[in-house]
Amino acid sequence: MTSRIQQALAYLAADQAAITAVTRPDPPATEATEPAALPPFSGDETTCPKCSNLGAFTRHRAADEHGSDEHATFGPSPRGERLERTCTRCDYIWDEALNPPSDGPTTP
C-alpha cells in the first residue's frame, strides 16, 4: 500500500518535472526597430534588380503614403518618405532614398 502511494508520488513528481521542462521561457523583449535604411538613389539609368532592364520611373512618396506595391488600407503606410522606382520593362517596384541637391542655390 505504501509502495503504491510512493509510486504515485514519484510519478507525479516526474510529471511535474516534465511540465516544468517544457515551459516556454519568457519571450525576448521586443525593441522598437528602425525602418531599414533605403539604398541610395541609383539614377535614371538604373538596373532593375529583377530583369536587368536599364531604366526606371521615379515617383516621390510622402511618409505614410502607400506605395504602388502595397494594399490600400485605412491606416498609414509604415514606410517613410522615399523615391518609388518602377522598372520600365517589368513594372517591378522598389524604394530608394531621397536625392536632394547637395549644392545650394548659386549666385552669379
Ligand SMILES: [Zn+2]
Ligand atoms: Zn524589371
